[in-house]
Amino acid sequence: MSRVATARLLRCAAVAWLVVCGAAMASPVTPAWSLLPQPAMAKAAGSGVVQVADGAIVRVHGPDQPEVQRIAERLVQRLADTHALHLRTTTTDAAHPTITFEMDAGADIADASGYRITVDDEGIRVTARTPRGAFYGSVTLWQLLTPPGWARGKPVDVAYGVIDDHPRFAWRALLLDSGRHFQSVADIKKLIDWMSLNKLNVLLWHLTEDQGWRLEIPKYPALTTIGACRKAVGLDAELTGSTEQPYCGYYTEAQARDVVRYAAERYVDVVPEFDLPGHSQAAIAAYPSLGVTGARPPVWTDWGVSPWLLKPDEKTLQFVDDVLDEMMQLFPSRYISIGGDEADKQQWNASAETRARMQRLGLANMDELQAWFMQQVAEHLLKHGRIPVGWDDELAAGVTLPQSQVVMSWHGDHNERVALAALKQGHDVIMTPQESLYFDHIQSDLPDEWAGPPPAVTLQQAYDTAVVPQGASADEARHIIGVQAGLWAEQMRSFAHDQHAVFPRIAALAELGWSPAEAHDWNGFLQRMPAELARYRALGIDYADSAFAPSFQVSAASRGTLRVELFNQSHFGTIRYTTDGSDPTNQSTRYTQALTLTGPVTLRAATFASDGFELAAPRTQVVDETALQARDGSALETCSHQPGSRLDGSKPAKGPRPTYSVDIGNACWSWPQAPVGGVTHVSLLVERIAWRFGDEARDAVVRNKAGAAGEFEIHGDSCTGPLLARLPLDGVTHAQGQHRLDAKVAMPPGSDVRDLCIFATGDPRDGQWALARVTLSK
Structure with missing residues (x-):
């Protein structure tokens, strides 16, 4: 293809992409074709559908029949596994095939990996120059047959239109x-x-x-x-x-x-x-x-x-x-x-x-x-x-x-x-x-x-x-x-x-x-993610929901109440919540503004797409008088102000494996503006992790120990400020798993809020301490 023709095709691709997905950027309505990666050109006809139901015939026609037949059979098997739709393949001239794979080495398709899908009153046709192109066409066809909100075993209506597609990079x-x-x-x-x-x-x-x-x-x-x-x-x-x-x-x-x-x-x-x-x-x-x-x-x-x-x-x-x-x-x-x-x-x-x-x-x-x-x-x-x-x-x-x-x-x-x-x-x-x-x-x-x-x-x-x-x-x-x-x-x-x-x-x-560079759009991508995540789930993929998971920000409000704000990383989807500890559904209360709660309340929140698909599993925040006086280790800052590594801890006999945020080689955490008014006790949940961090050893921070086994120390204002608590590590330095350390706090008079520095003494190369949670109490 000439450079002029390629440029023309890319311009058309950009226009066509806006036709298909532009409405999604302006409104929460999911596009009828939810395809990922976005094709080079995809244009819906505006009316007309082909219905694909149990028993539909998939016909393979043209050269390379054995290879393309295997591609068609894998598509049929994938649909059966993920959608419970059962189609039939044939290489004979079936009277009314719903889907046809047409191999044509001379087809006007931009790339050997490219394909064309045509959906009209003659059914669905996948045309390709090579089996590779037919395979990628089969992937897009599977996506057309697993649209947003599809239900297992139910027929699927595929909108009339044309998809002309090929890869940007080899x-x-x-x-x-x-x-x-x-x-x-x-x-x-x-x-x-x-x-x-x-x-x-x-x-x-x-x-x-x-x-x-x-x-x-x-x-x-x-x-x-x-x-x-x-x-x-x-x-x-x-x-x-x-x-x-x-x-x-x-x-x-x-x-x-x-x-x-x-x-x-x-x-x-x-x-x-x-x-x-x-x-x-x-x-x-x-x-x-x-x-x-x-x-x-x-x-x-x-x-x-x-x-x-x-x-x-x-x-x-x-x-x-x-x-x-x-x-x-x-x-x-x-x-x-x-x-x-x-x-x-x-x-x-x-x-x-x-x-x-x-x-x-x-x-x-x-x-x-x-x-x-x-x-x-x-x-x-x-x-x-x-x-x-x-x-x-x-x-x-x-x-x-x-x-x-x-x-x-x-x-x-x-x-x-x-x-x-x-x-x-x-x-x-x-x-x-x-x-x-x-x-x-x-x-x-x-x-x-x-x-x-x-x-x-x-x-x-x-x-x-x-x-x-x-x-x-x-x-x-x-x-x-x-x-x-x-x-x-x-x-x-x-x-x-x-x-x-x-x-x-x-x-x-x-x-x-x-996808072509002109199709790059984060909002359009997000609109197509719910259908893609549903496909992952149907395939049995245990994917991360981090981009959509609810986060909680708890702060003090008036008259002993607590203010809770909910948000997620991608700012996409609808967050719904419950206050009785039950799992939210797509019918639960929709979060629209900060909540004012009087504890104790077990707040659970999950994120849903517009069609009700659960984008992120429920997360929990207990809202009570201790909510402001406890911090997960991952919510603390490192003393170096560098982002911490997430390190796995040992798997306990019951419950999930803990994961810690640790500045490797520097067992030190900072809690800015901690609420210390009236605090008399502190509890730390800690675990020692085997040192295996190679070249991190040269930057390890060694702190003098007061006792033979070392200790955790908590200082006010800075890491060299007044010593508020010392928590000895006697008996736990070689034990596996988490350990709770408790101590009284010698809090000097003054402000109700104070910066805290929490660190472990000793050489981290002898074992890297991790901090799971710190809890202050009166």
């Missing part, structure tokens, strides 16, 4: 880290299924790490006999059953091929990542000669950046070539990722042999030595017809990467300066900024937010990712080949956590990667 990816925590093949297949239903087409599979080598390489058996296991430190012991039972896992060659085959059937390309020269401690644990010291380290149990790098010499390069040769046998993808990120060069700098090599090569520093090493690896891939992919770290350090390398740009700071540098050097670039597309990051500051690093990556922040950096020229922008989200698994110990982290932010990623 690379629409999710990175899955299997190095830190291991996922089963069955769970990876589920993730691939769900990715494909969001029109993502690349799974970047992170298979080698400091914490575990996860791919069988027959020529180097110790990579899995040694490198795939680490000691079960901290909460890993819950997964293995004991601190004596190591945490292990790897994928056999047969399993890798099975994942690749399964993904290919869903038009997802599996790109393996062999991270080097850093993130290699597990490989060096298996084969110490790969490192510069000759020593055998353990497989790492910490998080962060390890200093164990591969030795940059010919023997190591032969090992790398051997592993890549095996990967190329297992993974037919055009692309292979070779990492290149977070290479801490302290061991290289300390090695006389490595310094001598750098000098012999005429290189100025160790960054240039890494660039030389990566160039050798890239040339091996190019020789075998593969394209190297790697991270942008060396560009950030000012070193030129191999010209052939596709750059994954994760340093999104300073207005994407590193991505711009990559574009100016002529690299193809994949945008994956950690600030908005690292899905391991927390999603909110809710008290029940799951574990993850800060800062928060909200649904809106993900949606508003700048895919084309400001300042890129038109020619440079053409080198942006796609977008990618990262699911780094330090804290993703279960597949439930994976789902919570990925969904629904994957919907934002899908729209960034597929």
Whole structure:
């Protein structure tokens, strides 16, 4: 297609999108077609529908019948599973098919991944040039058949109209880290299924790490006999059953091929990542000669950046070539990722042999030595017809990467300066900024937010990712080949956590990667989210509702009453509440203004879409005389004023697992303007978490202990202000789970409000204290 024709199509797409979704931005009415990602062009006819009911016939016509037949059959199965609608497929000339898949290699469709859906008095026709296009058409058709408010087993009316669609970018990816925590093949297949239903087409599979080598390489058996296991430190012991039972896992060659085959059937390309020269401690644990010291380290149990790098010499390069040769046998993808990120060069700098090599090569520093090493690896891939992919770290350090390398740009700071540098050097670039597309990051500051690093990556922040950096020229922008989200698994110990982290932010990623730039609109996206969340629920996806969950703000009102304000992160949906402790329904009282309550009241609130769909599960706030004098740890500030990491605690015998907000290495919290009038007692709920935070150790804050076991101290006004309470830790420093500490408060006379500083003494590297809750009482 010519540039003129492409521009014309994009202008039409923008107009058509407004026709379909513009009303949704002006009113709470959900559009009849609730499609996500938004198609390039979608235009409803204004009248007429095709009804799809049990027994409807789906006909496949044209070339590639076996492959397209499988696509149609998977659509039929998906409808049966999610909607309880039972359709029938055929390749014969049925008299009156309701749905037809028409394959036409010469069709006027913009892209090999594109399709056209026509709904008129002849039924529903999905036209595509390739089976891949037919697959994406089937995904959109499934969405048409699961409109807002659909009821299981009931016929669906699909409005007349035309959808002409194709992707904006060729690379629409999710990175899955299997190095830190291991996922089963069955769970990876589920993730691939769900990715494909969001029109993502690349799974970047992170298979080698400091914490575990996860791919069988027959020529180097110790990579899995040694490198795939680490000691079960901290909460890993819950997964293995004991601190004596190591945490292990790897994928056999047969399993890798099975994942690749399964993904290919869903038009997802599996790109393996062999991270080097850093993130290699597990490989060096298996084969110490790969490192510069000759020593055998353990497989790492910490998080962060390890200093164990591969030795940059010919023997190591032969090992790398051997592993890549095996990967190329297992993974037919055009692309292979070779990492290149977070290479801490302290061991290289300390090695006389490595310094001598750098000098012999005429290189100025160790960054240039890494660039030389990566160039050798890239040339091996190019020789075998593969394209190297790697991270942008060396560009950030000012070193030129191999010209052939596709750059994954994760340093999104300073207005994407590193991505711009990559574009100016002529690299193809994949945008994956950690600030908005690292899905391991927390999603909110809710008290029940799951574990993850800060800062928060909200649904809106993900949606508003700048895919084309400001300042890129038109020619440079053409080198942006796609977008990618990262699911780094330090804290993703279960597949439930994976789902919570990925969904629904994957919907934002899908729209960034597929939809035209002109269609980008946060309000329109929100209007289409209820139907998408209903589909996730029907698929069995345990998604996060953080963007829609009610939050409570409690403050003092007149005459002993309390004022409670309700809101949510996205400012979308209707919040409804009850005051008797029961679960709200879509018929419960609608929140319209701040509530004035006299306790004790158990206030429960949930958020609903306009069609009654529950966007967020109920949350609870007990409103009583203690509501102002107690704070969850996540509601306190850190003393460094940096956002806290959310860390999981031990699972109790009963109830949910606690999650804490912690400034790692600095066990210190601030409660500004705490209500201290008349307070005589304080209670803390605390837990000690195993230290496994790697390079955070260098910034750990050590505070002098008054007793041998240490204590929590509470100071007024500042952390060096008057000591108000001391709560000894005798007997609890080595015990598992939460512990309650109580003490009297020596409150000096003065104001009824005071800033409080709460901290643990001792060295956090001996065990990081977390604060669950602080309660003041009279």
